Amino acid sequence: MVQSTDLSQGRSGGAAADPASGAATFTGNRGLQIEEPLIFELGQSGRTGVDLPEPKVKDRLSGLRRAGEIGLPGLSEPQVVQHYTRLSQKNYGIDMGVYPLGSCTMKHNPRLNEKLARLLGLGDLHPFQPMSTVQGALELIDQLAHWLKTLTGMPAVAMSPAAGAHGETCGMMTISAALEAKGERARRKIVLEPESAHGTNPATAASLGLSVRPIPANGSGRVDLAALKAALGPDVAAIMLTNPNTCGLFESEMIEIAQAVHDAGAYFYCDGANFNAFMGRVRPGDLGIDCMHINLHKTFSTPHGGGGPGAGPVVLSQALAPYAPYPWIVNEGGKWRIVEEGARIEAAPIGRLRAFHGQMGMFVRALGYMMSHGIDGLKQASEDAVLSANYVLASLKDLITPSFGGPCMHEALFDDHFLRDTGITTLDFAKAMIDEGFHPMTMYFPLVVHGALLIEPTESQAKEDLDRFIAALRSLAERARSGRHVADFKAAPRFAPRHRLDEVHAARKPVLRWRPSNTFKQAAE
Ligand SMILES: Cc1ncc(COP(=O)(O)O)c(C=O)c1O
Numbered sequence: 192m193v194q195s196t197d198l199s200q201g202r203s204g205g206a207a208a209d210p211a212s213g214a215a216t217f218t219g220n221r222g223l224q225i226e227e228p229l230i231f232e233l234g235q236s237g238r239t240g241v242d243l244p245e246p247k248v249k250d251r252l253s254g255l256r257r258a259g260e261i262g263l264p265g266l267s268e269p270q271v272v273q274h275y276t277r278l279s280q281k282n283y284g285i286d287m288g289v290y291p292l293g294s295c296t297m298k299h300n301p302r303l304n305e306k307l308a309r310l311l312g313l314g315d316l317h318p319f320q321p322m323s324t325v326q327g328a329l330e331l332i333d334q335l336a337h338w339l340k341t342l343t344g345m346p347a348v349a350m351s352p353a354a355g356a357h358g359e360t361c362g363m364m365t366i367s368a369a370l371e372a373k374g375e376r377a378r379r380k381i382v383l384e385p386e387s388a389h390g391t392n393p394a395t396a397a398s399l400g401l402s403v404r405p406i407p408a409n410g411s412g413r414v415d416l417a418a419l420k421a422a423l424g425p426d427v428a429a430i431m432l433t434n435p436n437t438c439g440l441f442e443s444e445m446i447e448i449a450q451a452v453h454d455a456g457a458y459f460y461c462d463g464a465n466f467n468a469f470m471g472r473v474r475p476g477d478l479g480i481d482c483m484h485i486n487l488h489k490t491f492s493t494p495h496g497g498g499g500p501g502a503g504p505v506v507l508s509q510a511l512a513p514y515a516p517y518p519w520i521v522n523e524g525g526k527w528r529i530v531e532e533g534a535r536i537e538a539a540p541i542g543r544l545r546a547f548h549g550q551m552g553m554f555v556r557a558l559g560y561m562m563s564h565g566i567d568g569l570k571q572a573s574e575d576a577v578l579s580a581n582y583v584l585a586s587l588k589d590l591i592t593p594s595f596g597g598p599c600m601h602e603a604l605f606d607d608h609f610l611r612d613t614g615i616t617t618l619d620f621a622k623a624m625i626d627e628g629f630h631p632m633t634m635y636f637p638l639v640v641h642g643a644l645l646i647e648p649t650e651s652q653a654k655e656d657l658d659r660f661i662a663a664l665r666s667l668a669e670r671a672r673s674g675r676h677v678a679d680f681k682a683a684p685r686f687a688p689r690h691r692l693d694e695v696h697a698a699r700k701p702v703l704r705w706r707p708s709n710t711f712k713q714a715a716e
Contacts, residue, residue, distance in 0.1 A: 234264020293645025296489035329527035344476030347512035358484025358503030387436035449479025468601035471570025575650035607642025625684035
């Protein structure tokens with residue numbers, strides 16, 4: 192929480208301004224944009240929304256009994272409902288419009304899947320239930336595993352990783368275990384990381400005690416194959432390559448890369464978080480990879496966050512399947528069972544990565560997405576995602592400079608050349624999008640592109656909505672280049688409930704706790 196003195200500086204209207212001037216309102220509200228205090232500032236001591244009976248036993252706590260107020264806000268039920276409803280209206284979400292955050296795949300979360308996840312018997316499961324009472328749930332996880340293996344052309348899948356980065360940890364641990372089994376772990380400590388890999392890839396390698404060796408990109412934004420071959424050697428454990436890469440481009444030399452990596456005795460980790468760009472069209476298993484994580488919250492439409500951990504299953508090649516972590520599901524004589532431990536450590540040398548079996552709610556939603564689309568629908572979803580991104584690219588490229596020539600995959604990447612000599616930065620441009628009613632695109636990522644603007648429209652948006660988005664961006668680009676609106680860009684967002692906050696101050700001196708105003712002032716000084 193940013194302290195309220197900062198917030199009042201950032202207010203659009205502000206009760207402090209004089210309403211007689213016409214520039215402000217008496218309330219500080221602007222139409223339906225309601226100024227909202229903290230719940231503590233709204234609350235009053237002694238007010239409550241519930242009527243609890245007097246406790247029968249009075250002095251159960253004896254000396255431990257609380258002596259004074261604990262300072263919780265007191266509000267009636269309507270006040271609580273109104274407060275949170277007003278706060279929710281300040282949020283921009285995928286249910287409001289185009290959400291072009293590149294690399295994040297903010298696609299529609301189908302309501303059917305939400306309904307399925309809440310079905311009695313799925314929503315209320317407990318991981319300690321006897322196996323006989325969860326047969327359907329186990330079959331569902333197995334079905335999802337089957338779809339993932341079929342779509343990727345890989346023979347095994349570890350279902351339990353809790354997110355993409357956790358899947359990377361899982362995959363790299365299986366690679367380490369396979370090297371250990373060959374007696375090569377001590378000597379193979381290097382992981383090759385192309386420049387266009389997602390940031391979590393080198394972070395994962397480093398967190399497992401491996402050393403990262405960067406591989407440069409060629410002129411077309413893809414892995415430089417010659418440089419990769421030169422970097423391979425007996426000390427290399429693996430390559431971690433993101434495909435499509437963070438520039439939104441398909442790595443077209445996958446088969447050659449796989450061949451070279453395997454010839455050097457190393458493993459091929461593919462970051463498949465962007466599988467939404469080619470599911471149904473290409474099976475990663477056919478490209479020679481050894482393992483790949485899949486972000487269910489990107490490709491298979493499960494909510495980001497979603498009220499709990501996500502899911503980042505990892506598909507494994509035949510060579511790595513024996514090193515998969517616990518648990519896995521088997522069917523014996525028509526009965527489903529979770530295998531969680533074995534008599535021999537070799538059965539699963541990396542053990543297990545987390546408590547229980549994975550995020551059931553996400554499994555249900557992802558399988559709902561797959562089954563309601565069918566294999567032809569999934570193929571169409573990835574084709575539509577690529578079509579949308581190329582439509583955006585083609586519609587903007589005369590005004591906003593694309594970083595690379597040719598078509599893109601699921602996201603369109605631009606750099607800030609078009610803003611040169613305007614005094615306007617990528618940040619100013621993105622903030623001005625908020626005034627036009629859009630969530631900004633991803634800014635300054637990937638790092639290999641100067642002032643990057645990365646747009647991922649996904650397959651969810653109707654053409655008319657994309658057209659409105661494109662028209663707004665074109666208008667902003669024209670205004671930026673005209674040189675007449677610099678002040679507006681610098682002040683953006685001008686129409687949001689808050690302007691630009693002092694992010695450095697908020698990061699360096701965060702005020703994470705509300706205090707009554709007198710002590711609050713002291714803390715802020
Ligand atoms: C290409 C890529 N790799 C890895 C990740 C990490 O996934 P997560 O945020 O689920 O850990 C992401 C996240 O969006 C990603 O886009």
